[in-house]
Amino acid sequence: MGDIKLMKGNEVIAETAIRCGCDGYFGYPITPQSEIMETLMLRRPWEETGMVVLQAESEIAAINMVYGGACCGKKVMTSSSSPGMSLKQEGITYMAGAELPCLIVDVMRGGPGLGTIQPSQSDYFQATKGGGHGDYHLIVLAPASVQEMSDFVVLGFELAFKYQNPAIILVDGAIGQMMEKVELPDYTPRWSEQEIEEISGDWALTGKKNRKQHIITSLEYSAPPQEIFNHKLQRKYKEMREQEVRFETIHCEDADYIFVAYGSVARICQKATELLREKGIKVGLLRPITLYPFPTQAISDLCSKTKGFLTVEMSAGQMLEDVQLAVEGRTKVEFYGRMGGVIPTPEDVIEAFEKIFSI
Amino acid sequence: MTEEIIIAGFGGQGVLSMGKILAYSAIMQNQEVSWMPSYGPEMRGGTANVTVIISDKRISSPILHFFDTAILLNQQSMEKFESLVKPGGTILYDSNGVSTPPTRRDINIHKIEGVRLASESGNPKTYNMIILGAFLKVKPIVQADNIEKGLQKSLPERHHSLIPMNIEAVEIGMNQISTVHLLP
Numbered sequence: 001m002g003d004i005k006l007m008k009g010n011e012v013i014a015e016t017a018i019r020c021g022c023d024g025y026f027g028y029p030i031t032p033q034s035e036i037m038e039t040l041m042l043r044r045p046w047e048e049t050g051m052v053v054l055q056a057e058s059e060i061a062a063i064n065m066v067y068g069g070a071c072c073g074k075k076v077m078t079s080s081s082s083p084g085m086s087l088k089q090e091g092i093t094y095m096a097g098a099e100l101p102c103l104i105v106d107v108m109r110g111g112p113g114l115g116t117i118q119p120s121q122s123d124y125f126q127a128t129k130g131g132g133h134g135d136y137h138l139i140v141l142a143p144a145s146v147q148e149m150s151d152f153v154v155l156g157f158e159l160a161f162k163y164q165n166p167a168i169i170l171v172d173g174a175i176g177q178m179m180e181k182v183e184l185p186d187y188t189p190r191w192s193e194q195e196i197e198e199i200s201g202d203w204a205l206t207g208k209k210n211r212k213q214h215i216i217t218s219l220e221y222s223a224p225p226q227e228i229f230n231h232k233l234q235r236k237y238k239e240m241r242e243q244e245v246r247f248e249t250i251h252c253e254d255a256d257y258i259f260v261a262y263g264s265v266a267r268i269c270q271k272a273t274e275l276l277r278e279k280g281i282k283v284g285l286l287r288p289i290t291l292y293p294f295p296t297q298a299i300s301d302l303c304s305k306t307k308g309f310l311t312v313e314m315s316a317g318q319m320l321e322d323v324q325l326a327v328e329g330r331t332k333v334e335f336y337g338r339m340g341g342v343i344p345t346p347e348d349v350i351e352a353f354e355k356i357f358s359i
Numbered sequence: 360m361t362e363e364i365i366i367a368g369f370g371g372q373g374v375l376s377m378g379k380i381l382a383y384s385a386i387m388q389n390q391e392v393s394w395m396p397s398y399g400p401e402m403r404g405g406t407a408n409v410t411v412i413i414s415d416k417r418i419s420s421p422i423l424h425f426f427d428t429a430i431l432l433n434q435q436s437m438e439k440f441e442s443l444v445k446p447g448g449t450i451l452y453d454s455n456g457v458s459t460p461p462t463r464r465d466i467n468i469h470k471i472e473g474v475r476l477a478s479e480s481g482n483p484k485t486y487n488m489i490i491l492g493a494f495l496k497v498k499p500i501v502q503a504d505n506i507e508k509g510l511q512k513s514l515p516e517r518h519h520s521l522i523p524m525n526i527e528a529v530e531i532g533m534n535q536i537s538t539v540h541l542l543p
Binding site for chain 1: 382383394396418425513
């Protein structure tokens with residue numbers, strides 16, 4: 001058993017990064033995720049585990065420092081919020097193209113543009129559909145509690161190295177700013193040079209010594225090899241879709257209607273589910289935990305016995321499109337959303353639900 | 360048991376840290392907690408509020424519209440939250456900070472002269488602990504010794520010498536609260 005603490009979601013990201021043997025964090029401050037770097041700076045992990053923490057001159061510099069660290073087989077990460085994530089996209093697509101593992105944390109705020117600092121989920125498209133240019137995907141994890149903020153740092157690094165692909169924790173400012181009970185993991189030492197050699201020795205830049213030269217690039221000079229490489233990436237994404245889908249269902253077994261929601265909105269919908277069931281209305285909740293790969297099959301399997309899905313998001317309807325693709329017109333897919341940093345209450349969700357389905 | 364609480368007052372009154380101490384104390388007795396602050400471009404002297412939920416089971420929404428208990432420390436908070444207490448719920452307010460007392464008769468109402476008691480105690484910074492004591496008198500959801508443990512966990516060690524003073528403040532609150540309206 002690890003330590004039990006009361007912590008903010010953002011602080012937990014930092015604390016777990018230190019504990020899970022992260023080698024380096026590179027970032028640039030932006031609300032509502034500034035506590036991540038603040039906590040790291042206060043904890044001074046360079047004195048404890050040797051982890052580097054560096055405030056870069058910009059988001060662009062930070063993601064390229066991550067690129068550099070990842071090239072060497074190191075466990076490296078960055079974090080930012082919506083406008084900062086837009087700046088990082090070039091570095092992210094280069095890392096996806098160079099097949100490099102890293103962990104990115106996006107604590108979303110209301111947009112577009114500079115937007116508001118209050119919670120939002122309006123970067124779903126950016127995180128799940130690429131964000132930068134080219135045919136690529138990130139592994140997208142959506143925590144709904146402070147505990148999952150801790151768990152998904154560990155999981156994010158694990159999946160990033162398993163697939164040699166950037167992983168992103170996509171979370172709204174509410175989970176970043178709230179405090180809950182959390183059980184932190186025990187300390188795992190940072191990888192030694194020898195361990196890096198064992199884990200990533202066939203690609204990482206660890207010093208040429210007597211082995212074959214390693215080249216890390218996202219550049220091809222002619223079309224056919226680029227297409228071959230792109231097919232390789234697509235096979236990797238297919239494997240993720242087959243192996244890594246994670247979701248949670250609550251009261252779906254006998255539900256006439258099902259909410260689909262992630263992050264803090266899933267918690268709000270869970271409360272709405274409890275209150276509606278008290279009134280005798282059979283509703284359930286499907287919470288995608290991985291947004292990419294998306295739980296398409298799980299939603300598809302629920303279609304035949306469901307009168308309708310209500311997708312609830314703090315956006316104009318982005319995950320909605322993935323739910324529609326899973327349902328393929330077999331039952332109703334409706335939407336309720338709030339934007340710009342406005343958080344719906346369970347009562348708002350119930351009111352929308354009853355109006356939409358005429359209950 | 361699930362208790363859904365809103366604590367609201369001025370920034371600087373210790374609203375957020377009172378919520379944190381309450382939450383830590385509940386963790387000490389193995390309960391689930393969530394602490395959700397209002398956050399935004401806030402400043403000192405502006406309003407601050409925090410939703411604290413304490414439960415024996417997993418907590419669903421940390422964001423709520425209606426509350427079991429509202430702890431209201433200024434007039435603005437009274438105006439905003441009086442109507443959002445569930446029927447049968449409880450309001451505890453500081454009569455030194457609230458100029459228009461609540462008028463509802465479908466809830467329990469208690470008051471305490473928090474500002475006066477804090478300044479008379481000689482330790483005005485323990486204001487929020489006086490309020491916490493008053494709350495625990497009407498809703499004894501955390502045990503007194505867990506408050507002390509909660510303080511030990513939530514305060515940095517260099518401030519542990521201040522814990523007895525804070526416990527005294529909790530006792531002042533417990534003794535000085537008065538009931539305005541009690542449901543049958």
